[in-house]
Amino acid sequence: MTTTTAHPAPAAPLAPPGALSLGRRRVAIELKSFFRDKNSAFWNFALPMLLMIIFGSVFGGQTLGPTGITFAQYFVAGMIASGVLYTSFQNLAIAIPMERDDGTLKRIQGTPMPKVSYFIGKIGLVFVAYAAQVTLLILIGVAFYDIELPSGSQWFTFAWVSVLGLVSCTLLGIAFSVVPKNAKGASAVVSPIVLVLQFTSGVFFLFQDLPQWMQQFASLFPLKWLTQAMRSVFLPDAAAALEVTGSFELAKCAAVLIAWTIGGLVLSLVFFRWNKRGEN
Amino acid sequence: MTTTTTSGDALVVPVPDDADVAVRVRGLTKAYGETRACDGVDLDVVRGEVLALLGPNGAGKTTTTEILEGYRHRDAGEVSVLGHDPSRTDPLWRSRLGIVLQTAADLGDLTVEESVTHFAGYYPRPRDVDEVIDWVGLTEKRKTRGSNLSGGQRRRLDVALGIIGRPELLFLDEPTTGFDPEARREFWGLIAGLKDEGTTILLTTHYLDEAEVLADRVAVIARGRVIACDIPSRLGGRDESHATLTWKEGEEVRTEQTTEPTRVVGELAARFGGEVPGLAIHRPSLEDVYLSLIGHDNEDAS
Numbered sequence: 333m334t335t336t337t338a339h340p341a342p343a344a345p346l347a348p349p350g351a352l353s354l355g356r357r358r359v360a361i362e363l364k365s366f367f368r369d370k371n372s373a374f375w376n377f378a379l380p381m382l383l384m385i386i387f388g389s390v391f392g393g394q395t396l397g398p399t400g401i402t403f404a405q406y407f408v409a410g411m412i413a414s415g416v417l418y419t420s421f422q423n424l425a426i427a428i429p430m431e432r433d434d435g436t437l438k439r440i441q442g443t444p445m446p447k448v449s450y451f452i453g454k455i456g457l458v459f460v461a462y463a464a465q466v467t468l469l470i471l472i473g474v475a476f477y478d479i480e481l482p483s484g485s486q487w488f489t490f491a492w493v494s495v496l497g498l499v500s501c502t503l504l505g506i507a508f509s510v511v512p513k514n515a516k517g518a519s520a521v522v523s524p525i526v527l528v529l530q531f532t533s534g535v536f537f538l539f540q541d542l543p544q545w546m547q548q549f550a551s552l553f554p555l556k557w558l559t560q561a562m563r564s565v566f567l568p569d570a571a572a573a574l575e576v577t578g579s580f581e582l583a584k585c586a587a588v589l590i591a592w593t594i595g596g597l598v599l600s601l602v603f604f605r606w607n608k609r610g611e612n
Numbered sequence: 613m614t615t616t617t618t619s620g621d622a623l624v625v626p627v628p629d630d631a632d633v634a635v636r637v638r639g640l641t642k643a644y645g646e647t648r649a650c651d652g653v654d655l656d657v658v659r660g661e662v663l664a665l666l667g668p669n670g671a672g673k674t675t676t677t678e679i680l681e682g683y684r685h686r687d688a689g690e691v692s693v694l695g696h697d698p699s700r701t702d703p704l705w706r707s708r709l710g711i712v713l714q715t716a717a718d719l720g721d722l723t724v725e726e727s728v729t730h731f732a733g734y735y736p737r738p739r740d741v742d743e744v745i746d747w748v749g750l751t752e753k754r755k756t757r758g759s760n761l762s763g764g765q766r767r768r769l770d771v772a773l774g775i776i777g778r779p780e781l782l783f784l785d786e787p788t789t790g791f792d793p794e795a796r797r798e799f800w801g802l803i804a805g806l807k808d809e810g811t812t813i814l815l816t817t818h819y820l821d822e823a824e825v826l827a828d829r830v831a832v833i834a835r836g837r838v839i840a841c842d843i844p845s846r847l848g849g850r851d852e853s854h855a856t857l858t859w860k861e862g863e864e865v866r867t868e869q870t871t872e873p874t875r876v877v878g879e880l881a882a883r884f885g886g887e888v889p890g891l892a893i894h895r896p897s898l899e900d901v902y903l904s905l906i907g908h909d910n911e912d913a914s
Contacts, residue, residue, distance in 0.1 A: 346736035348707045357733050361722065368721040368757075435716035439773070442681060443734045444707035607683070 348444035351452070358445075358453025359460070366423075366457055375519070376423040377465055380411045381472060387536070388477050396538065399570045403538075404477035406574070409566045410535035412469050413558035414526075416497040419462040422526050424454060424505030426518040433515035437606050447606075451506070458502050462494065470566075479566045486565045489582065493561040496589040500554055503596025510603045529555045540576050547576065554592050557585040623840035623848055623905070624654070632659045633692075634781050634812040635680060640689035641836075642675055649675040651836030653689070657781075662803065662813040664827035664844075666820070668906055672836040673816050674714070674785070680814070681711050681783055694781055707735050710779030710811075712770050714786050719769070720759035724750050727758065728772050735777035747802060748772045749795075763790040771799075775806065782806065784815045788822060800825055820899045830898070834906045848901040860890035 367373050388404040395402055431437050440450060473479035482490050512518035530536055532546045533556040539547065550556040563571055564580035572579055627633065635657035642650040650672045657663045667673045678684045679691060682698040691698060696705045719727045728745055732738035745754050748768040753761060761769060771787060784803075788796045796819075803826050807813060817823055823830050824844045831841040832848075840848050855873040859866055859880060870876050873893050880888045896904075 346707075348703045348734060348736050354734065357730060361726075361730050364726070365721040431718065434718045434720075435713060436718035438683070438713060439711075439716060439718060441683065442706070442709070442711035442713070443731065443777070444703035444736075445734045446703055 351446040351449050354445050354449040355452025355456070358449050359456030362453045362457035363460055366427075366461060372423065372427060375426075375523070376418045377461060380415045380418060380465065381468055384408060384411045384469060384472055385476075396574055399568075399573055401567055401571050401574065402478065405473075405479050405567055406538065406563065406571075407535070408469070408473035408477055408479045409562040410530075410533075410559045412466055412473075412566065413497070413533075413555060413562040414530055414535055415462060415465045415469060416494065416558055417501055417526055417529070417555055419465060420458045420498050420501035421505040421508070422522055423458065423461070424502060425508040425512070425522040428454075428506065428509035429512040429518040430515040432509075432606070432608055441606055454506070455499075455502055458498055462498055466494070473566070480568060482565045489561065490565045493558065493565070493585065493589075496586065496593065497554060497558045500589050500592040500596050503593060503600050504554075507596055507599035507603055510605055513609075529553055532556070534559050538574070540574060551588075554589055557588045561585040623842070624838060625842045625846075627656045627658055631656065633657060634659045634694055635814065636690070636692045637676070637680070638690040640676065640679065640691060641687045642679060642684065643687055648836050650679070650686070650689075653833070653836065653838055655831060655838055655841070657812060657814055658828075659812050660807070660810055661828040662807055662815060662826050664815045664817055664823035664830045665833060666817065666823055666830060666902060667833035671834045671906075673833055676833065677783055677785060677814065677816060681709070682706075707777060708780045710774040710777055710782040712774035712782070712784045712787055714789075714816075716766075716770055718758070721757060723755050723757050724761070724769055724772075725754040727769065728776055731773045732776045737778050738776050739778050741776070744772050744776050747775075747805070749798060764792065764795050767791065768799075771802070775811075779811060781812045781814070784813060784817075786816055786818060788817070788819065796822070820897075820902055824898050832902060832905050840905050844898055847898065848905050850896055850898070850901045853896055853901075856894040858890065858892045858894070859888045865890070 365372075367377070384407065387407050391403045391407070393402060393404070396406060428437075441447075470479070470481070474481060508522070512521045529550065532542065532550040533539070533553070534542070534550070535555070539550075539556070539559070542550075547556075560575065560580055561582060563575075564582060575581070633656050635655065637653055637655040640650045640653040640655075641648065653672065653676050655665075655676070665673055665677070675684065679686050680693050680698055682693075682701040685699050694705065694708055696702075698705075722730070724745060725741070728741050732741050742751075745751055748771050750765060750768055750772065753765055756765075758766065758769065767787060767790060771784075774782060774784070788799050791799060800822070803813065803815075813826075815823070815826060827844055829841060830844050830847050831838050833839070842848070845851055852871075854869045854871055857868045857870065857873055857876055857880075868876060877888070877891070877893070880891070
């Protein structure tokens with residue numbers, strides 16, 4: 333069969349672009365899709381700001397015991413911690429099942445893009461979305477609810493808590509993406525989990541006021557430790573008196589988040605799937 | 613290498629052993645529980661040809677093509693796609709393939725231009741983005757988001773993404789479903805252009821006219837096996853089967869079945885002394901042959 337090729341084929345096929353450069357392209361495309369999709373932009377990005385304004389306005393003035401700290405300040409720290417969970421876990425645990433259902437994952441599997449680039453794109457999306465979200469949350473908190481900007485070593489704490497929280501919850505979101513049976517069911521499965529964790533981890537209520545069994549339950553999961561660590565960053569030192577142990581327990585926060593990072597990595601490696609059920 | 617044909621496959625015309633093949637499949641099997649989706653598929657796609665894969669739903673078309681595309685793993689058999697075993701995918705091999713899947717609803721939040729540009733970046737030697745968008749007829753929709761495209765326009769976007777990487781081998785799974793007749797004609801022109809550039813194409817379709825226009829060869833798959841494979845005009849012994857002549861004598865319509873239509877027409881012409889009123893010669897269409905093939909197979913199996 334004769335072929336009239338306009339572009340002569342090269343002697344050796346050229347290698348496709350590398351995983352890192354394609355990962356960067358994935359980040360850009362993920363961000364575009366994330367912010368253009370009204371559902372994901374609202375539930376994962378704008379919701380904490382909305383909650384902060386509503387709760388802050390309703391309960392903001394109440395002071396917590398003799399510390400002089402207002403509930404608004406306490407709540408702002410909890411919302412910043414929740415932002416970690418929203419942009420990573422909730423975002424990915426809902427978006428990936430949708431991508432499995434609508435053909436995104438199948439389409440990119442059929443291209444030369446290395447699979448690792450897909451995950452680089454997701455991680456980049458999570459970090460950029462969180463950075464934008466937390467900046468806005470801090471601005472709202474400083475402007476309206478008298479939270480303190482972190483100083484000195486608190487910035488360092490803020491940085492490592494954010495990074496460890498994002499990494500562990502991103503991996504957990506990737507692993508959890510196999511649980512919803514399909515795209516439609518995803519938010520119905522994932523959102524209640526996030527909500528329950530927020531109620532039991534000291535976001536909507538003062539943690540020390542919760543029943544002990546609830547405190548123990550929440551201590552198994554990352555959000556309780558994230559909120560506690562964020563309180564150490566954004567509240568005055570006197571706020572330590574509000575903690576159950578009278579301390580922010582940063583070392584323990586780090587240990588739990590690292591444990592979940594390892595657990596999340598193992599779970600993702602074992603359970604993550606590209607195909608719909610029954611397609612392999 | 614001898615072609616292993618399963619029993620009773622005289623309708624499968626093998627390609628020469630020394631043919632330059634893009635795809636070679638021998639004895640491919642794949643079962644899901646008790647269901648044998650592929651039950652000994654043998655298939656060759658010669659480099660540069662358009663091969664149409666026909667068959668009823670559930671016959672094993674999708675399973676076969678998805679094994680070739682590296683999406684599914686086979687149970688047994690030999691499979692070579694561009695000289696490579698598709699169960700071991702690597703990016704270099706992937707960059708030589710183009711895949712247009714049957715259903716996709718992704719990329720809804722990106723414009724046509726953004727999607728095509730993004731996927732062009734995956735390939736070492738992509739086609740020109742503007743050229744491809746123009747080629748599939750989406751120039752006016754380039755700033756439109758995927759979710760706002762019509763069904764046919766979405767399908768063209770799928771095709772654009774399938775060919776943006778300048779594939780040597782293109783898989784097209786029911787590419788014109790939902791097209792209006794004019795759009796299908798335009799699409800056929802696009803496929804002809806790709807073929808002229810030397811692209812090998814494996815086309816899955818339910819439209820027999822599409823297969824007849826586009827395909828160099830047609831393979832019919834039923835019950836997990838290729839039961840016939842030949843050029844469209846010869847498929848299933850179509851060229852040798854009886855022709856049906858009809859003509860009018862007075863008010864009466866006469867028909868005759870014959871293997872020598874030319875002789876019969878000659879006799880009729882002599883008898884009528886020129887024009888034969890209402891003369892028509894009918895050979896079995898590809899659809900007739902196809903339906904009898906899969907009907908025949910179903911009888912065999914029951």
